[in-house]
Amino acid sequence: MTDKRLLAVLAHPDDESFGPGGTFARYAAEGVDVHIAIATDGVAGSVAEGYEDTLQDLVNVRTRELDAAVNILGATLHKLGYRDSGYINDPANHHPEAFINIDEHEVIGKVVALIREIRPQVVITHDETGGYYHPDHIQCWKVTTAAFQAAADPDQYPEIGPEPYQPERLYYTAIPNRAVKFFALMMRLRGQDPKHAGRNKDIDYTKLGIAPELLTASIDYRAYWDVKMAASAQHSSQGGGTSRNRLFPVWLQKLLFAKDLYIRAVPPAPPGLHETDLFANGR
Numbered sequence: 001m002t003d004k005r006l007l008a009v010l011a012h013p014d015d016e017s018f019g020p021g022g023t024f025a026r027y028a029a030e031g032v033d034v035h036i037a038i039a040t041d042g043v044a045g046s047v048a049e050g051y052e053d054t055l056q057d058l059v060n061v062r063t064r065e066l067d068a069a070v071n072i073l074g075a076t077l078h079k080l081g082y083r084d085s086g087y088i089n090d091p092a093n094h095h096p097e098a099f100i101n102i103d104e105h106e107v108i109g110k111v112v113a114l115i116r117e118i119r120p121q122v123v124i125t126h127d128e129t130g131g132y133y134h135p136d137h138i139q140c141w142k143v144t145t146a147a148f149q150a151a152a153d154p155d156q157y158p159e160i161g162p163e164p165y166q167p168e169r170l171y172y173t174a175i176p177n178r179a180v181k182f183f184a185l186m187m188r189l190r191g192q193d194p195k196h197a198g199r200n201k202d203i204d205y206t207k208l209g210i211a212p213e214l215l216t217a218s219i220d221y222r223a224y225w226d227v228k229m230a231a232s233a234q235h236s237s238q239g240g241g242t243s244r245n246r247l248f249p250v251w252l253q254k255l256l257f258a259k260d261l262y263i264r265a266v267p268p269a270p271p272g273l274h275e276t277d278l279f280a281n282g283r
């Protein structure tokens with residue numbers, strides 16, 4: 001065990017595996033104390049074909065899937081317990097208890113409490129586009145960025161946690177636009193419309209992705225590919241374990257995809273920075 005600690009704050013049960021799961025698996029295997037906080041319960045998520053009968057019991061199903069996935073990744077799970085919001089224009093967004101409608105001061109306080117208890121050097125959350133503009137992802141970015149600063153301020157949330165604490169680094173997980181363009185091309189070749197992607201046909205792939213020059217860190221998880229896939233497969237109600245496998249052989253998938261990319265927000269990244277370890281004492 002090292003004295004390195006990492007806290008990720010992500011929106012939904014499955015974001016930890018479908019997102020930077022390879023990073024979590026690798027750091028946990030290397031002895032880092034990895035903590036994953038998931039903001040919502042997954043109740044507004046859509047259900048993969050064949051899993052319609054799980055809708056009634058969706059929160060319990062997704063809780064079980066999340067527990068199993070985080071266990072495989074080797075991390076400690078923290079559930080913030082809010083209700084999902086839906087994607088843009090979803091009626092679920094009007095629910096008074098939807099994550100995006102909860103008082104921000106309260107939510108930031110929950111993340112401050114985690115930071116002051118866990119004392120992570122590195123904090124990870126979604127980037128400001130939320131990857132694909134999901135309101136819950138964007139809310140995570142907002143509250144975690146605020147909590148990163150507030151946790152160190154003795155005048156903010158004085159009633160919470162052991163004592164103020166300033167994590168060293170804040171990273172945003174991001175999808176590179178090159179990868180998105182590649183997927184959009186593959187979709188066109190298969191006769192699908194990348195402007196209306198996803199199970200609900202409401203995601204425009206052509207508008208997603210971060211420019212390469214903004215991505216300042218990459219974590220290679222080829223050696224932990226199987227762990228990430230095993231964790232992803234736990235989210236079977238979300239189609240986990242089925243999506244990429246049909247397109248390419250595993251060796252090609254690893255070559256193309258076994259890298260998580262990040263934007264370093266704090267400390268600000270100097271031009272040309274490219275880190276391969278989120279804990280490195282870089283510039």
Ligand SMILES: [Zn+2]
Nearest residue numbers: 011012015134
């Ligand atoms: Zn999500």
